[in-house]
Each structure stands twice: as structure tokens, then as C-alpha cells.
Amino acid sequence: MLLRFQVANHASIRDEQEITFVAGDDRPQRAQRPVPGTRLAAVPVAAVYGANASGKSNVVSALAWMRRAVLDSFRHWDPAGGVPRRPFRLRQDPGAHPSTYELDFAVDGVRYEFGFTVDDAGIREEWLACFPEGKRRKLYTRTGPGPDSLTFGRSLAGRRKTISELLRSNSLYLSVAAAQNHELLGRLHRWFRDDLRTASDQDYRARLTYTVGLLRSGDERSRDALVNLLRFSDLGVTRLEFHEPDERLLDETKRIQAALNDAGVPFRLDAPEHDVRVRHRTEGGTFTLELDEESSGTRTWIGMLGPVLLALGSGGALVVDELDARLHPYLADALVGMFQSPDVNRKGAQLLFTTHEASLLGNNARTQLFRDQVWFTEKDPDTLGTRLFPITDFHVRDSPDAKDNLEKRYLSGRYGALPFLDDELLRRMADDIASGGVSGAGQAVEAGRPKAAGAAQGPRLLRG
Missing domain, CATH: 3.40.50 (Rossmann fold)
Structure with missing residues (x-):
């Protein structure tokens, strides 16, 4: 503990x-x-x-x-x-x-x-x-x-x-x-x-990979726990599916990344480790959506399933x-x-x-x-x-x-x-925009750069 x-x-x-x-x-x-x-x-x-x-x-x-x-x-x-x-x-x-x-x-x-x-x-x-x-x-x-x-x-x-x-x-x-x-x-x-x-947010992919690992495991109880937690959320999700990634895509991604790194260009191109899909059941039948088609709330909940089940199942500490x-x-x-x-x-x-x-x-x-x-x-x-x-x-x-x-x-x-x-700052902001201090002219304003002679008056910067 x-x-x-x-x-x-x-x-x-x-x-x-x-x-x-x-x-x-x-x-x-x-x-x-x-x-x-x-x-x-x-x-x-x-x-x-x-x-x-x-x-x-x-x-x-x-x-x-x-x-x-x-x-x-x-x-x-x-x-x-x-x-x-x-x-x-x-x-x-x-x-x-x-x-x-x-x-x-x-x-x-x-x-x-x-x-x-x-x-x-x-x-x-x-x-x-x-x-x-x-x-x-x-x-x-x-x-x-x-x-x-x-x-x-x-x-x-x-x-x-x-x-x-x-x-x-x-x-x-x-x-x-x-x-x-x-x-x-x-x-x-x-x-x-x-x-x-x-x-x-930084380790979402790793969390999703663990969730997929529960689906792939031969432990039926783990899969059942995951499905029950999905249904508990009342998001309309009945199950998750996954497909193994395209090996050719993974190999090509690694080749491009290695070539750029060898050329002195630090670069990381992430290819999806798994193709995750979400199944929904309606009165019209069962339908499957790609994970990136789901709402951000649904994706967040799915990403939390693995860490939550792992912590509850083994007794560890989870920091969110x-x-x-x-x-x-x-x-x-x-x-x-x-x-x-x-x-x-x-x-x-x-x-x-x-x-x-x-x-x-x-x-x-x-x-x-x-x-x-x-x-x-x-x-x-x-x-x-x-x-x-x-x-x-x-x-x-x-x-x-x-x-x-x-x-x-x-x-x-x-x-x-x-x-x-x-x-008081809110009131001053309202006075500024009401008096025409902010326009939709699309002009860029850079703090600290002097205005050229004859340039149009841009928005004033609020300080303090």
C-alpha cells in the first residue's frame, strides 16, 4: 500500500x-x-x-x-x-x-x-x-x-x-x-x-493496450469483468473488439523512423498497436464503430478500464x-x-x-x-x-x-x-472591446515589437 x-x-x-x-x-x-x-x-x-x-x-x-x-x-x-x-x-x-x-x-x-x-x-x-x-x-x-x-x-x-x-x-x-x-x-x-x-492523457495508449490485453487473455473472468464495467457506464457499449495491426504498416513505420533518426532528425511516428472497435446494440441491430469515432468521454472510460481492473484485482495504487x-x-x-x-x-x-x-x-x-x-x-x-x-x-x-x-x-x-x-479586470476588458479596441481585422499582435510608422492601430494588450 x-x-x-x-x-x-x-x-x-x-x-x-x-x-x-x-x-x-x-x-x-x-x-x-x-x-x-x-x-x-x-x-x-x-x-x-x-x-x-x-x-x-x-x-x-x-x-x-x-x-x-x-x-x-x-x-x-x-x-x-x-x-x-x-x-x-x-x-x-x-x-x-x-x-x-x-x-x-x-x-x-x-x-x-x-x-x-x-x-x-x-x-x-x-x-x-x-x-x-x-x-x-x-x-x-x-x-x-x-x-x-x-x-x-x-x-x-x-x-x-x-x-x-x-x-x-x-x-x-x-x-x-x-x-x-x-x-x-x-x-x-x-x-x-x-x-x-x-x-x-500522456499514457492513454499504454492503458488502452492493457485493456486490449484483458480481451486477448484466456481468462474468462477478466473479460467478463471488463464487459460488465463497460455496461455499467451506460454508454450504450456492449463489447469491445480488436484486430491485430497490419505488420506491413508497422514495418514501414519503423523503417521511416529509423531512416530519419539516422539522418539526425529525431522523430517518432506512432502506428496503432491494435485496431479497437466498439460494438453498440440498438433496436435496429448491432453496429460497430471505430474507437476514434466515439465521444471523448467514451474513449476516456475505455482507457480507464484496464488500470482500474488491474488495481482492483491485484491491490495496487492507481494515480489519476x-x-x-x-x-x-x-x-x-x-x-x-x-x-x-x-x-x-x-x-x-x-x-x-x-x-x-x-x-x-x-x-x-x-x-x-x-x-x-x-x-x-x-x-x-x-x-x-x-x-x-x-x-x-x-x-x-x-x-x-x-x-x-x-x-x-x-x-x-x-x-x-x-x-x-x-x-474589475473583466469590466475593463468589456470597456476595451466596446470601444473598438479589439477588431476582427485579423492583424497579428506581438508583444514587445515596435509598431512600424504609419501602421494601423492594433488591439491593445492588457497587462497586470
Whole structure:
């Protein structure tokens, strides 16, 4: 299970921010599970709200970047290329500030704490500890880029010296050890690969490929689960079909891509891995449409089927950016409810998502999110860095047993994390367009370029 994530200096996140799945209250009506070695429990769902550009997506992005660093740093990062990180850039000399990522998670009944600090050149620190009996035990600590900076705890067995010799300045020790088939560290590496998954517009194709994999598998129960989830959405879809891609098209695509790359032109031409079609049944018969003929909402739901079924079936953590994008609020609500429900979520799967959909917080939602499951992001007015904070930071006078209308409080500005809309700027804009300041002449306006003598007066630029 995923327990805590902490990050500093990633994209819009300037200072250290943290999100936790540790429950604040005991709620037997949700699919919470005990944290190994403690008296605590972990919540199944955490939601992150905030205004546009407040940094919600960067919380997800930071977690996804940490995952990719674990999976790719040894096998895929350029040995001489440093670390492809995304530091906070709205300050002087951003490259001089390191970035830190830390995660608490549980695997096979044991809690682990793993983290690292990087700069543009390489790994500055890395650490891994376990809590097999509730007490912290060091597995290894790294205090510099080279193997001589590593120290090991007595709890870590295996070929530690051999693995250390393969370490690069920009590769994580965990990644190297997994590549060398270290039993324990390989198991933790697989948790990042198989049990921590992300879903965003950028990985839609991969998600669709997994959904097709469920259709192709010989597991009849998996196919039935997928079909039932399709029908549950009430999109008029009865089944999915797929056809293997044209091998000649794939070969031609690879040939063109290789020729361009050999010529020094970096280019990637994606050919569809599968031809996916959607079957609909009407009173007039059964009809099949290509996937790209479907609505964006239908395509989004189909793309979510694979990750959702995989998480619910195996108990992993699913991280979704903009859950409500192109989905009806009822469908978004139902999806959250699958993870929240002890009856549906029997393997302890977890869902972390960002959203604008305030109705999920309301009394009319199918799924009740409790106060220890709701987080907000907003921009610090001085640094423009993202602040991440829980709703539990705010005192509520209501009885703990009463269902708080979080939607009403959020939309009224009780918790912040809302956009500030300056009506005075709106009035000035209306004055400008009413006075002819904006015309349909089709003239291009470029900020900072002086107007040539005799040129026609173009639209004025609003500043501030």
C-alpha cells in the first residue's frame, strides 16, 4: 500500500510538500486497511482539489517522475547525461537547488521508507529503511554519487559489493540492484513497476493496450469483468473488439523512423498497436464503430478500464490526473466509489486523483469522501510555489459523526484553493472591446515589437 509521499523542488513545487494516506479516523464503511506494524490504517482514496495552475497535476507528476527514476535510471538514463529532472524555475539559479523525493509504502506486510535527492549532475543522497517490527532498520544509505558513499545495514543481505561496482553517478542503487536480481530490492522495484500506476492523457495508449490485453487473455473472468464495467457506464457499449495491426504498416513505420533518426532528425511516428472497435446494440441491430469515432468521454472510460481492473484485482495504487476530464460527474463518482467500497475493493487497492469536480464532496454524491481523504493545492502569493495541505487543517464545529457538506464549504471559499476572479479586470476588458479596441481585422499582435510608422492601430494588450 501507499502511505506517504513527500517532494521538494519539482515543477511548481518549490518547498517540501507532503500527502499521506494514513487515516485520521476509523471508518469501517470504507475499504481502509491496517498499516503493518502500527495501530494505524490507510485510506483507499485521496482527492486533490485546487484552482487551475495551482499545481495539482504536479503532485501526480512528481510521484510519476519518482517512479520513472526507479525504473529507468540504470537501464535508460544516459550515463553521461546527468539527471533529467524538472526543478522549480521561478527563482534565481534553479539548477543550484537539489530535488528530493521520498515515499513510505508497504510490501508483503512490511513498511518501507525510500527516498533520494538529486541535482542536474547525479544522485546526491539515497536511503532505504524498513520497519519489520515497528522499529526503523537501515538497509542502505548513500551520501554521494559514487559507490564509496554507500553504507549498509545488517538487515540487507545479498551481493552488495558487486552491485555497488556497477553504480553510476546518475543511477539509483535500487535500480542497479533490481537489474542484478537482488531478491529484496528486486521485489521493491517490482512494486514501483507493477503496483504503482499512473493514468493521464500522456499514457492513454499504454492503458488502452492493457485493456486490449484483458480481451486477448484466456481468462474468462477478466473479460467478463471488463464487459460488465463497460455496461455499467451506460454508454450504450456492449463489447469491445480488436484486430491485430497490419505488420506491413508497422514495418514501414519503423523503417521511416529509423531512416530519419539516422539522418539526425529525431522523430517518432506512432502506428496503432491494435485496431479497437466498439460494438453498440440498438433496436435496429448491432453496429460497430471505430474507437476514434466515439465521444471523448467514451474513449476516456475505455482507457480507464484496464488500470482500474488491474488495481482492483491485484491491490495496487492507481494515480489519476484530472479524473473528471471528459467524464460525467456520475461516472467519476462511481469510479471513486469502486475504490472506496469494501464490497468492490477487496484487495486493498488505492486511488489518488486530482479533480475540479466539487460535486464529489457534496451530500448528493454516491460516494462519501471523509475529511482525511481531501487535499488542496494553491499557489504561494510570494514565491508562486505550490502549497499542498489537507482539509483537516481547518477546524469544523460539526459533530464528528455528522456528514459535513464539504462541497458547500469548498465552493464558498472556506478552504481556499479557489481561483481569484477579478471582476474589475473583466469590466475593463468589456470597456476595451466596446470601444473598438479589439477588431476582427485579423492583424497579428506581438508583444514587445515596435509598431512600424504609419501602421494601423492594433488591439491593445492588457497587462497586470
